[in-house]
Amino acid sequence: MTIAAPVLLAVLGAALLHASWNTLLKRRGEPLLAAVLIAAGSAVAAIVLLPFLAAPARASWGFIAASSVVQTIYYLLLIETYRDGQVSHAYPLMRGCAPLLVALVNGPLTGDRLSVGQWCAMLMICGGVLGQWLVARAAPASGARRTTVFALLTAGVIAAYTLIDGQGVRRSGAPAAYTLWIFLLTGVFVCAWTARGRVRALAAFARANPLVAPLGGLASAGSYGIALWAMTRAPVAAVAALRETSILFATAIAAVVLREPVGRARLAAVALIACGAVAMRLA
Incomplete structure (x- = not known):
């Protein structure tokens, strides 16, 4: 199954x-509080929009419940990953490993297999992403080992919810509503789990950073919603790999906003990711 140009552009937008929202999570300096606000913002967006959408098919509700639990774990791991680690270290590692895991597991489980050309394109994308991580790993940083462990755990969780949702959204008949229900339930779970005893700190953080919840919430829900819609029109593993072109944008944001250094090796890895995205379109 080839990937149509509109689907490709939509996934790049995602x-x-x-x-953007991962950088927002790190830049605020309080990953826990920022993550709770982003999850809450996504949940509020879901509450506003769901009354106007048709409900997902009954066959998809088990997938919605499972995905919500797994994505709650994802948020908790993401908080730990970014607590001490740099975006340029953690982000490529967790995003580069996840699509490889999806591709290895998804075919045998569902029969949704990639062509030889798509495999080559996916490996180029993942290779470029992991190359970014190797560059970041070469630079000394405190807590690098801890960041690596949590990033790898996060990658496994990303692969798990991608596999769940790749099948669930196809059964739902309503990709937008399916996505919003996941973000509503995930937001409730994350807030209930992490906000205990932190209500005052959370309120103070929200007042000091009023755009984190609306912007982060909409970016998070919008990004994943687009990806799930794309999974109804292209192989799950191919969409998962294309979505990891986010490292192109993360590299630019890390350099401009977070002032992290970008050298020749990292630019070469970015070029490999870009070539992989083009190859995925042509495969």
Whole structure:
């Protein structure tokens, strides 16, 4: 199954949104509080929009419940990953490993297999992403080992919810509503789990950073919603790999906003990712 140009462009847009809200999570300096606000913002957006959408098919509700639990774990791991680690270290590692895991597991489980050309394109994208991580790993940083462990755990969780949702959204008949229900339930779970005893700190953080919840919430829900819609029109593993072109945007944002250094090796890895995205379109 080839990937149509509109689907490709939509997934690239989702990649930009994803890199943006991850950078927002790190830049605020309080990953826990920022993550709770972003999850809450996504939940509020879901509450506003769901009354206007048709409900997902009954066959997809088990997938919605499972995905919500797994994505709650994802948020908790993401908080730990970014607590001490740099975006340029953690982001490529967790985003580069996840699509490889999806591609290896998804075919045998569902029969949704990639062509030889798509495999080559996916490996180029993942290779470029992991190359970014190797560059970041070469630079000394405190807590690098801890960041690596949590990033790898996060990658496994990303692969798990991608596999769940790749099948669930196809059964739903309503990709937008399916996505919003996941973000509503995930937002409730994350807030209930992490906000205990932190209500005052959370309120103070929200007042000091009033745009984190609306912007982060919309970017998070929008990014994943676009990806799930794309999975109804292209192989799950191919979409998962294309979504990791977010590292292109994350690299630019890390350099401009976070002032992290970008050298020749990292630019070469970015070029490999870009070539992989083009190859995925042509495969």
